[in-house]
Amino acid sequence: MSETSTAQRIGVLTSGGDAPGMNAALRAVVLAAEHYGMDVIAFRHGYEGLLNNEHIPLHAADVAHVLQYSGTIIKSARCPRFKEDDSAKLAADNLNNLNISALIVIGGDGSFRGAHHLSNYWSGQIIGVPGTIDNDLFGTDATIGYSTAVAIAMDALDKIRDTADAMDRVFIVEVMGRHAGFIGLKSAMASGAERMILPELQKDKPLTVAALVKHIKRVEAVRGPGSYVMVLSEHQWPGGAVALSEQLEAEYDMPCRPCLLGHIQRGGPPTASDRVLASELGVHAVELILKGETGVMTGLKAGQLVAVPLIDTWTKKNPLDENLLRIQHEIFNPVKKPSRS
Numbered sequence: 412m413s414e415t416s417t418a419q420r421i422g423v424l425t426s427g428g429d430a431p432g433m434n435a436a437l438r439a440v441v442l443a444a445e446h447y448g449m450d451v452i453a454f455r456h457g458y459e460g461l462l463n464n465e466h467i468p469l470h471a472a473d474v475a476h477v478l479q480y481s482g483t484i485i486k487s488a489r490c491p492r493f494k495e496d497d498s499a500k501l502a503a504d505n506l507n508n509l510n511i512s513a514l515i516v517i518g519g520d521g522s523f524r525g526a527h528h529l530s531n532y533w534s535g536q537i538i539g540v541p542g543t544i545d546n547d548l549f550g551t552d553a554t555i556g557y558s559t560a561v562a563i564a565m566d567a568l569d570k571i572r573d574t575a576d577a578m579d580r581v582f583i584v585e586v587m588g589r590h591a592g593f594i595g596l597k598s599a600m601a602s603g604a605e606r607m608i609l610p611e612l613q614k615d616k617p618l619t620v621a622a623l624v625k626h627i628k629r630v631e632a633v634r635g636p637g638s639y640v641m642v643l644s645e646h647q648w649p650g651g652a653v654a655l656s657e658q659l660e661a662e663y664d665m666p667c668r669p670c671l672l673g674h675i676q677r678g679g680p681p682t683a684s685d686r687v688l689a690s691e692l693g694v695h696a697v698e699l700i701l702k703g704e705t706g707v708m709t710g711l712k713a714g715q716l717v718a719v720p721l722i723d724t725w726t727k728k729n730p731l732d733e734n735l736l737r738i739q740h741e742i743f744n745p746v747k748k749p750s751r752s
């Protein structure tokens with residue numbers, strides 16, 4: 412891009428936890444921008460880069476072969492100081508000094524709160540692209556990264572099942588999703604887990620060790636000795652899967668092993684679904700800029716591209732799929748509740 416270029420200049424950044432498919436979204440943004448005659452400036456390390464003026468131009472050649480990799484080539488960060496008013500003012504000044512007229516933020520709900528905060532001080536267009544493994548953004552059926560995280564968790568759960576079966580053991584597998592049980596629910600169903608503990612379910616019926624032991628024993632009574640695999644969303648038990656399995660062993664003499672999947676869920680090749688979703692949403696973000704939109708997130712709802720007000724993405728909530736919950740609890744539960752009829 413030359414100093415004398417008069418093309419519209421847009422900014423882009425990846426923010427919050429990296430999500431598989433962010434590179435595919437970046438590639439789509441850059442290719443679409445070039446297609447429509449725009450220049451792209453990428454801020455490195457999310458909002459940190461916006462505040463520190465850490466930026467690079469991005470061209471098609473820079474993103475030619477990145478969509479098969481997780482992480483983000485422009486790096487991501489959590490930037491607590493961006494919540495301050497002075498930070499938003501500084502970011503606005505930096506964007507204006509670079510003649511940037513629109514900013515694409517690829518991230519989760521926190522990143523969109525940040526984008527909204529920035530909009531109080533900056534009059535350029537702001538478009539969000541949903542990038543988080545947690546799938547906890549209202550307005551889109553799936554976020555970029557979610558499909559890959561579920562596939563990784565399922566693969567791990569299948570492997571755990573082999574060893575759990577061989578030794579008739581209980582396993583507690585901790586998956587990500589601090590506030591949302593989407594990864595937990597889908598990976599539990601996809602792997603045939605006997606039980607799942609999700610943040611949304613904890614509100615009505617918090618987990619107790621006694622209830623868990625009762626369920627494990629009942630499953631054994633129905634099926635005979637064998638494996639029992641439980642999916643536990645993170646932060647749902649003090650000390651997590653490790654503490655819970657230690658308690659089962661110590662207090663109930665029940666052979667139990669913990670497994671924490673952690674950041675493994677954010678790495679490796681993104682699934683085809685995530686690459687395609689990211690590609691479609693990245694292009695849509697640029698096309699929304701061309702249409703003059705601002706303060707919206709691009710999403711995919713029932714196969715249709717949509718533009719959702721940024722504020723809705725965190726003030727409203729997508730519930731867990733009621734039908735999947737019903738199937739897991741009532742039909743796939745080895746311990747049948749007495750029939751209602």
Ligand SMILES: Nc1ncnc2c1ncn2[C@@H]1O[C@H](COP(=O)(O)OP(=O)(O)O)[C@@H](O)[C@H]1O
Binds near residue numbers: 491492520
């Ligand atoms: N209320 C807020 N006001 C301003 N910036 C925010 C706010 N909440 C989050 N951010 C910014 O967005 C970044 C990413 O948010 P975070 O919650 O960590 O990840 P995610 O975007 O994946 O949800 C934060 O580190 C901060 O820079």
Ligand SMILES: O=P(O)(O)OC[C@H]1O[C@](O)(COP(=O)(O)O)[C@@H](O)[C@@H]1O
Binds near residue numbers: 519589645677
């Ligand atoms: O990588 P960090 O900073 O330890 O954060 C871990 C958190 O990030 C996530 O992977 C993604 O969350 P965000 O999309 O909100 O950043 C959560 O599932 C997890 O709780």
